[in-house]
Amino acid sequence: MPKSKDVAAAVKPQTKKSQVLEMLNGGAVSVAEIADALSISKQAAYSLIGDVKRGGVEIAGVMKDGAMHYSAVKPKRSKEKTLAFGKGASVSAAPSDPTAAD
Numbered sequence: 001m002p003k004s005k006d007v008a009a010a011v012k013p014q015t016k017k018s019q020v021l022e023m024l025n026g027g028a029v030s031v032a033e034i035a036d037a038l039s040i041s042k043q044a045a046y047s048l049i050g051d052v053k054r055g056g057v058e059i060a061g062v063m064k065d066g067a068m069h070y071s072a073v074k075p076k077r078s079k080e081k082t083l084a085f086g087k088g089a090s091v092s093a094a095p096s097d098p099t100a101a102d
Contacts, residue, residue, distance in 0.1 A: 016040070020048045021057065021072070028062060028069035 016038055023029045023037065034045040049070055053059045058073040 024072040
């Protein structure tokens with residue numbers, strides 16, 4: 001009897017990179033905390049943070065208690081806001097050249 005894809009996806013363990021991404025999304029976390037949680041070296045934790053960053057996630061670092069704490073930065077929704085205030089796409093169909101309107 002073949003397994004369905006849903007069952008196989010539920011059984012598949014998370015990657016260390018995805019676990020680091022979850023930790024970074026949860027708030028500021030130090031390299032030592034990542035290393036302890038995943039049972040890896042600090043250098044491997046730095047490498048995983050770099051992998052997440054190269055994957056397109058913006059990472060911010062803050063010095064706290066003598067150690068750097070990293071977190072994922074939430075993207076800004078500036079596009080929606082500028083469109084709401086008329087700074088985005090053109091609203092008027094009228095020509096922009098005043099001589100063409102005459």
